[in-house]
Amino acid sequence: MTVLEGNEDQVSIGIDAAVVADHQIAIRGPGVREDFRASPTLAGMAKLTERLSPYAGSLVVVEPTAGTWLPLTMAVTEAGCRIGFVQNRDSARLRQAINGRTKTDVVDADMLARCEAVLGVADAPIPLPGQVGLRRALRRRHHMTVDAHRAECRLWSLAIWAMPDVWRAAGGHAVAQPLLGRWPDLRALWRARLSSITEIVAAHSRDKDPTRRAERIRDAAQGWHEFWIGRLDLDDLAWEIAEMCDDIDIADQRQREATDHALERWRYHWPDDVLLSVLGVGPICAATTRAWWGDGHHLRSAKAAGAFVGLNPSNWESGLSASPSRSITKEGPAEMRLVYYQAANVARRRDPQLAAHYRRLMCERGHTHIQANCAVARKLAARTWAVLHTGEPYEPRDLDGNPIDEATAAQLAVELEVPTDTRRRNRATNPRRGRLDLR
Template sequence: MFVHPTDPALARVQVGIDAAVVADHHVTIRSTLSDGQVQLSRFHVPPTIAGLSRLGERLSVFPGVVAVAEPTSMTWLGLHVALQRAGCDLSLVGTRHSARLRGAISGKLKSDVIDADVLSLASDVFALSPLDPPLPAELALRRAVVRRGKLVIDGNRARRRLISLARWAFPDVWTAFAGSWPTAIAVLTRWPDLRALAAARRSSVTAVVAAHTRGVPGVAERAGAIRVAAAAWVEFWDGRLDLEALAWETAEHLRDITIASEQIERATTQAQRYWAGLYGDDPLLLSLPGMGPMTAPTIRAFLGDGTRFVSAKAAASYAGLTPSTWSSGTVVQPSRAITKEGPAVLRLAFYQAANGARRVDPQLAAYYQHLMVERGHCHTQATVAVARKLVERTWTVLTRGQPYQFRDATGQAVTRTVAKDQARHDHAVPDDVRARARARSAATHRSKLTK
């Protein structure tokens, strides 16, 4: 919203921009006159230098106005530069928030013009603030960790596709791998055709299994079981399944996994290079439990030094790890599912860090134990709760500039070694509790299939 300093007839100006990636940016200027009348001015500009210059010229007559847009891809960066050069600013509203607002205003109708109109009204509903973009080096780090997060998801999907194929096409062979992923990849890479695997020399299969299995007895027996299982499935599928086509499909899945692994490795290296360039060895962040070279770059990419957040709770809210709340009349439902607002890669990084932190920090381990044993949470729920606490502790460490101090359950300072020992022995979750939580989670998932 913008109040014109010299035109008394113009009470305020609101600007909404429906940013586009391959089409034009659609812009709505909503001018409210002093007598209450509303005037709408709509236009569109291409996302080119000429288009952004034209946008700046149109808005330069409203110096200080804060336009509202959605964070569509990276289009917000060019818009921000153009608006700042015109003496204006930009504020971003989340896509889910704008979608809810559009639904309330226009129902099921949607178009670029409607989106721009809705965004021009966002300041009436949401508390917006001008965009504070990261520095170029910080933005490079953020984009690298986001790309790595997407590649990890793609890689996991490739792994699941191979597992799904193996589970129906040759499940006994997959079982004979005894849960060893390196063994499975090595054996199937060398013998993707079940006929070749069944006919392979036992010594050859044993050598491959031994090379990818460490400290596990019975390597020769495992290799023999793999060959026997392959031969059984060759006989089973005889005349029913094209084994050559199955071998091709297996090889393609293996190739997808290899490509994904190489891409993840390159993205990881690049992210760590950006991270080291900004924060060096980063002893401050790495002093926290659960932090390592995989999670730390992601957390730094979005939290920085922590000063952009006014409190620890604000940082946890940004990560989307705070419980949502629902109330209506006398009915109140606090502590519902987490909001999942903010970057998904940041939330995953804190979840992974929390899963390690609850094993080495006595206080976090005690909290995890309490949720599992006394509150009946499953592992995922308890770990998410630990992740929220870890976000708050991370913000405290970053803003104070002091390394993390491990403390026992009573609050007494302890060394990292003592802390790990206490977390492992004093706050362990009994096996029967874990089994009960797993059974309840499985029952919940099964019940959803019948609803």
């Protein structure tokens, strides 16, 4: 570990935040060693402010637990102190290095008091009231998105073993999911009108012959119905599929409600947001950026912006071995990481510079789509930070740096599309490298 240089007379303060119990506070410095508790109540916050007031200007390091960081921030700043946060996994590693397997509230608070020197914890900006509400709405939206995806995965897993030919005939979840939502019973699916199945196939796919695919789906349903007779209770199977489809619908509805609320608050606090000028950045990405970054002035550089989102590649070195450009650090909020990944997938189709960067990684360095798209997301975060700092709308440019309009930019990006055989080859080289995990 590298200990950062600092003032020898500086007082270090750590707070082990608690949700139900009292907060544990440790104050360390030359001739100073205090340990006390403060309840999360109004009286406890007043006590904390009073006890920290003699150390105004010091940095208080907190391991955020649930929403306790917000009242602690107010109490600490009222005492004239600064506040910084350290992620749970970082503090856990430091605690294990210092105290091994010993874990108590006093040990945690003492360890947090050392984080300023060991980890170089920086001051955290105080969020505006609108940011706090927007952040919580987007966090709920993120949870609903994850819940919906998990519900879909459960349905896919069941369909793949219970009726794999139906799944393959449908060509994946885009068609299979609405089909099973309408006909969860195999008997009903293979007896359904061909025109009804064709209508769903045409609405959820780009198949040039939806009728032919509908025939294959119905034949597959009939085959698996006959296969399971006497071996599996089809009524139970239909009930389970219907329940899973209901879970997906409920999660999707909750996600839409959270999305609507978040966008409403974002438009209220940031009307005509300049972030929308960045190609690929839509309302959700702009709202998420404002929720966690605000005006972005607490981030000193574009690299700091990428590190905040957790999109920087990690490095590993030992002796003569070195593995640069490994998996991303995932140090930032998962909500920002996911929306920037999704926004990058749009930006590379609209911005020629990002399209060229994506193509170079795919064609020359053998990256998978997920790896290359994470690199594009990192560049997109840097551009968003630049727009926040300058306050000027983003101006698309061609590969030579000349200003162009959005239509021309999109046309140039299309010309840089990665060939299909390259995508297939990169996936086949190492299938596990193509799995997305942005937690």
